[in-house]
Amino acid sequence: MFFDEECNKKEIGMEIRKLTNFIHRNIESRKIEDKGFPMTKMHAMILGYLNKFKDEEICQKDIEKKFSMRRSTTSKMLKNMEEKGLIERVSIERDARVKKLQLSKKGKSLVEEVSKEFQRIENLLSEGLTEEEIEQFFATLDKMQQNMLKDID
Structure with a gap:
């Protein structure tokens, strides 16, 4: 047994x-490319996230938490995205030390393509599944993630 x-x-x-x-x-x-610059999957996911919450103050810590990334990894990735002109860091009114992340003009221009790609993948993954099966999958996935978090903490 x-x-x-x-x-x-x-x-x-x-x-x-x-x-x-x-x-x-x-x-x-x-692969989504921007004039010879191949975008990583994580770049695309961050662009999608920033677009979804464009009316909120999203900071580096939010990205770290959402994608379960370490601070140093997130910092390097965001710096790279900033250098590529995909995002901008802007001081927020209440605390100039804190920088919110927002899409640049270039980043905004890629969002539609990124969104279409995410939708294509989601459609492919969920093909033939019922709503019940999808809900159960997410419930199971959440439990597994919580189990893994218990072991990390």
Whole structure:
């Protein structure tokens, strides 16, 4: 019995990794490019997030939390996006030390293409699934994420 449970846990991890690989390969096959600058998947996700919450004050800490990224990784990524002209850092009124992130003109011009790509991937992933199956998937995924967070903290 223990062996079966242990194998099942390993299979979950392998299946998640396999699905992740399929998604990455699919995205890579249709890479969004900006005049010779290939955009990373994370750049695209951050652009989509900033666009979705464009009327709010999104700061680096929000990106760190949303994407479960370390501070140093987030800092490097945002600096790179700023250098590529995709985002801008703007001081907020209440505290000039805090910089909110916003899409630049160039970043805004790529949002529609990024959104279409995300929608394409979502449609592909959810093809043939019922609303109930999708809701159950997200409930299970949330439980798994909470389990992983317990082990990290």
